[in-house]
Amino acid sequence: MGNVRNRRRKTEKKQPPLLDPATPLTIITPSDDAELDFLKKRSLLSSAVIITFFALLVARLWYLQIQEGETYISLADNNRVRYVEVAPPRGNVYDREGREIVTNRPSFNVVLSREDNRLDDELVKKIAGILDVEVTVILDRIRKMVGTPGHFPIRLAEDIDWEKVAVIENNNLDLPGIRIEVVPLRVYHYGNYASHLIGYLGEINAAELEAGDPKVYKQGDQIGKMGLEKLYEDDLRGEKGREYMEVNALGFEQKALKGVEPLSGSDLQLTINMELQRAAEELMEQENKAGAVVAVEVNSGRVLTAASSPQLKLDEFIGGISSKAWQAMLDDPRHPLINKVVQGQYPPASTYKIVTALAGLGEGIITPDTTIFCPGHFQFGNRTFRCWKKGGHGSVSLLRALSESCDVYFYTVGQKLGVDRLASYAQRLGLGRKTGVDMEHEKSGVVPTSDWKKRKYNTKWYEGETISIAIGQGYDLATPIQICMMTAVLANGGTLYRPSLIESVRDPDGRVLKTFAPEVQERFIGQGQNMKLVREGLVEAVNGQRGTGKSARLPNITVAGKTGTGQVVRLKQYEHLEEEEIPYKYRDHAWFTCFAPAENPEIAVTVLVEHGLHGGSAAAPIARAVLEAYFKDRLAKGQDVAYVLVPTDDDAEGVN
Amino acid sequence: MERTQNTQRRWQMLRFDRRLVHYFDWVMLLLLILVSAMALANLFSSTWSGGPHASLFFYKQLYILLFGIALILLLVSFDYKELETLGFIFYGLVLLLLIYAGFFVESIAGTQRWIDLGFFRLQPSEPAKLVLVIVLASYFSRREIGKGFGILELIKPAILTLAPFVLIMIQPDLGTAMMLAILFCSMILFVKLRWSTIAILGTLGISTVVFFWKFLLKDYQRNRIETFLNPEGDPMNQGYQIMQSKIAVGSGQAFGKGFMEGTQGHLHFLPERHTDFAFSVWGEEWGFAGSVFFLGCYFFMLLWGINIALSARDKFGVLLAFGLVMLIFWQAVINLLMIMGLLPVVGIPLPLFSYGGSSLLTTLISIGLLMNIRMRRFPLKG
CATH class of the missing domain: 3.90.1310.10 (Penicillin-binding protein 2a (Domain 2))
Structure with a gap:
């Protein structure tokens, strides 16, 4: 309304000054209506420019805030929250x-x-x-x-x-x-x-x-x-x-x-009992021994001790190990980096006689009453296999053969069995394959068969080779945990468990996520009687007058065990040397595997001492220390026995 | 004759009081208050640093705004026509200030120079834009347009532009100097140019661009050496600034995060969040709806300024009104395009909205002059 009136007034009032001839002189600006109109037209045009830019800005805002708004809001959140x-x-x-x-x-x-x-x-x-x-x-x-x-x-x-x-x-x-x-x-x-x-x-x-x-x-x-x-x-x-x-x-x-x-x-709650573990490792470390100690519950497969010596120095690993310390460990002849429980493969030696004995009984080759005469050597073809006892054992039964570890007895049995039958028993006792324990880089060991040799070396099996196999030498290899599990099978009468380290896994609220359950891998049925016979032999080996494992004897508890001495090399140059003079790395490995109490076995312990020379003297005392820790309460109840280390006959097998 | 005119005017001014109310530009005043209120609210948010009180920035800006509005009331009481000659005196004064600032004052923020007046720090490059518009409007209004201006007729206005341009350039405030050039171009394109003039100016323009390109390259190389010497010293590079501004605006989405709820500004992700990047904070807190509302008010104010030009009673009025609108318009457009990531960072504020006393006062005076022109759209004699 006002505008219309104004405009009208403007047009009305604009006329007079132009018509009046006196006025133009007083105005500085040339009052040219045409030019004024021209400029106003241009002004109108410029408003179009302004509106265009307004539209452009609104469009841009639309793009940023509406179309891409989600993107920018997440960018903004990332921007401010760290x-x-x-x-x-x-x-x-x-x-x-x-x-x-x-x-x-x-x-x-x-x-x-x-x-x-x-x-x-x-x-x-x-x-x-x-x-x-x-x-x-x-x-x-x-x-x-x-x-x-x-x-x-x-x-x-x-x-x-x-x-x-x-x-x-x-x-x-x-x-x-x-x-x-x-x-x-x-x-x-x-x-x-x-x-x-x-x-x-x-x-x-x-x-x-x-x-x-x-x-x-x-x-x-x-x-x-x-x-x-x-x-x-x-x-x-x-x-x-x-x-x-x-x-x-x-x-x-x-x-x-x-x-x-x-x-x-x-x-994690482990099945490991640290007191047993400590007992095992303390002795090994004190005597500067390299090797492994394994103890399992024979009726469940729970691992009570799994020690590998020398120990790793854990504090060196905190914050990253120095290359110098690493190199030192690599160069150490006692190989601290290797977990010998599962990674160390050794000839099982006389501990393997358990397999040979079971196979001989199982296959009807021997009976408990069968006697074999040991003259101190065994002739096969033109080769002579020696018994560790130069003079020979004379006439030996199974019981004596096991307790005194007569080689000739087992040569004979092994030869009659043949390698493949022997192997099938070894496999059923868990040898030649991984136990599946929770440890890395586990080795499977070797249980040789004629097929195996054909595959591996592409040659046929020679019967003479079986004779070494029968006493756990030759191609035979086993890890300490395998020997321990085998011992457990013997002790529990035929059940092979998977060794387990984990008792339970509990979350921070105390809820049990995983709990131990025995895992049966193999049941060796129908061997109960035979196993009992072999167990008796092992009882005799520890407790008998001439047993090889006497240093594992305990006062109240009957221990049953088997010694073993694994040959590393067969070098003529060392034959006449005193044992201590043989270079460390060529010395024999010492085994001892046992279980207790013999009447109702609970625990099986296996000790391997690398280059420890003799199972009876080097390995058995360590097993005994573990058993002492295990039976601590029951031993204390009995009389306080002063323990005397009984000098033992050594059971070095000689294979010529 | 001079005397007659003067007495006439004085007589007019006495009668003016009655008409003042009648012709007062209430629309412009209303728009101004609306935009200023939004600007103050935004300044309050962007500079608030906890506690019950607003920041010092807020109060300073508020006082300057109140002072400026009072100044407007004073400004509308004299005839803008006086500026046709008085403009040159102001122009001379501003040139003196620029010379003083350019040669006798240490550069503070690296680019712009201020003259410390004790209670107020004057940035002479701001009024320079205003006086340039006045003198150019004055110059062109006294020339016959006819078939358009020849190149020779542009020498005088070019010199008028070049003097403050060079003085601001050496500060070195590239943004404001560019602004002067843009205003000059707007004005000469607004009045008619001959085709030959356009051709000559085109060539001249291209060569100027080449010159500037080289100038900028030098600057850039200097920056690179600085960055090389102190890589952690300045994470606030230009790409970062624009990205942060886009994040701020974009994350506002349709309705914004709410007043005082913006995170980009409050957590210092936004550089210059109360000055050049003030609108980013607005966009973040008020979203698309609030931004469009603000821009609507702002651009309506500019269009109202064009309406004032349309209703002006003489050529000087039209040219002055147009120039003043362009002064605000180009700064606003360049600032907003920069904030929305369509232009590189140049130090140009959003008039009325960005914090800064010199800019605010200059803009308020410009708006006062527009209102003045509006009020005198009726012919002198009744």
């Missing part, structure tokens, strides 16, 4: 009796946040003083992190002691940007005991990172590298927590948001 992962405490490891083997403790690391890109020399000096290290050490750590985003903290020192933590916390105000970070660290309550079994942790490497779930593993994480730490990684690991924080554009924390607490890993 998290740090909080390492979860790994699950604890307990033994059968609930003793702590591995737990965690908090460790304190010193970290520096680079809030403002500048490096304060004073601060570096101060912190180096507190940590008692050279300034260059600190500077090196900082230099290593140059080029990483500014909000990444720099770790200046790991696992510092309490006093230093206290000093840093007290001087908080003087140490801007310095923070204490708490990280759980493994504690090994039994030191290096059971180190091969437990294994160790290490920083994740490229291959493990590649293979692992990217949601779970990140660069710099700790991961189980060996043993149960590796095999039960998924159970032990737990779930990382996350601390969320709102950060500003430079990545510095503005405020903490609600985070996710780390979830502890599940606890």
